[in-house]
Amino acid sequence: xxxxxSTKVEMLPFYFxxxxxxxxxxxxxxFSLEEIFQLMPxxxxxxxxxxxxxPVKETxxxxxxxxxxxxxxxxxxxxxxxxxxxxxxxxxxIMGFDTVLPRTASSHALAMKIKDFMDKHSxxxxxxxxxxVKPNEEDNLQLEFHSQNNPILRGRVTDISLGGAAVSFQTxxxxxxxxxxxxxxxNEKLPVRVQLVKKARNxxxxxxxxxxxxSKSSLAExxxxxxxx
Numbered sequence: 086x087x088x089x090x091s092t093k094v095e096m097l098p099f100y101f102x103x104x105x106x107x108x109x110x111x112x113x114x115x116f117s118l119e120e121i122f123q124l125m126p127x128x129x130x131x132x133x134x135x136x137x138x139x140p141v142k143e144t145x146x147x148x149x150x151x152x153x154x155x156x157x158x159x160x161x162x163x164x165x166x167x168x169x170x171x172x173x174x175x176x177x178x179i180m181g182f183d184t185v186l187p188r189t190a191s192s193h194a195l196a197m198k199i200k201d202f203m204d205k206h207s208x209x210x211x212x213x214x215x216x217x218v219k220p221n222e223e224d225n226l227q228l229e230f231h232s233q234n235n236p237i238l239r240g241r242v243t244d245i246s247l248g249g250a251a252v253s254f255q256t257x258x259x260x261x262x263x264x265x266x267x268x269x270x271x272n273e274k275l276p277v278r279v280q281l282v283k284k285a286r287n288x289x290x291x292x293x294x295x296x297x298x299x300s301k302s303s304l305a306e307x308x309x310x311x312x313x314x
Contacts, residue, residue: 104196109213
């Protein structure tokens with residue numbers, strides 16, 4: 086399930102990443118109304134739009150174009166605004182927005198309100214799944230298995246999500262089932278517990294089990310920025 090986010094508030098995407106991505110809600114940061122029009126509803130049915138980034142009049146025009154399409158009638162639009170005039174905010178809803186949230190609220194509170202909004206307006210057809218990205222060699226993302234704090238087996242991560250990873254090793258002798266390990270992400274060493282799902286020769290697929298919150302946050306940020314490129 087995807088969420089379009091259009092905002093100039095620098096830290097807001099980070100709170101959305103941490104609050105939503107672990108629940109299978111993937112975030113696409115978009116900076117043009119034309120791209121929103123192209124993406125909805127095929128790639129996303131919910132958009133959160135800050136009135137600092139686009140003029141409200143132009144945003145409403147795009148919303149109404151989307152909602153005129155038969156498949157666009159189920160799309161939902163949330164406006165972030167610092168306006169306080171109740172009549173003005175009510176008029177925005179009458180003209181096309183589904184709800185208005187105060188930008189003055191804390192970023193964490195906004196993220197949780199958006200999660201509640203998505204829970205309310207998503208259907209059984211809106212599948213939530215972890216987005217997967219493919220690290221390149223420059224990322225040098227590795228999974229290490231240790232014994233007495235010394236790495237005894239190290240592999241290169243070739244595919245990863247918040248749910249698990251595919252790892253390529255230099256050996257086919259993999260005696261791993263359920264193990265504590267270290268995910269080496271840039272300059273961070275993140276503790277992760279993995280369960281072997283399947284293996285073929287020197288490549289193994291692992292499922293992450295009960296990711297610690299710090300590991301989950303760092304990995305979510307990596308996946309978010311990787312998925313935007």
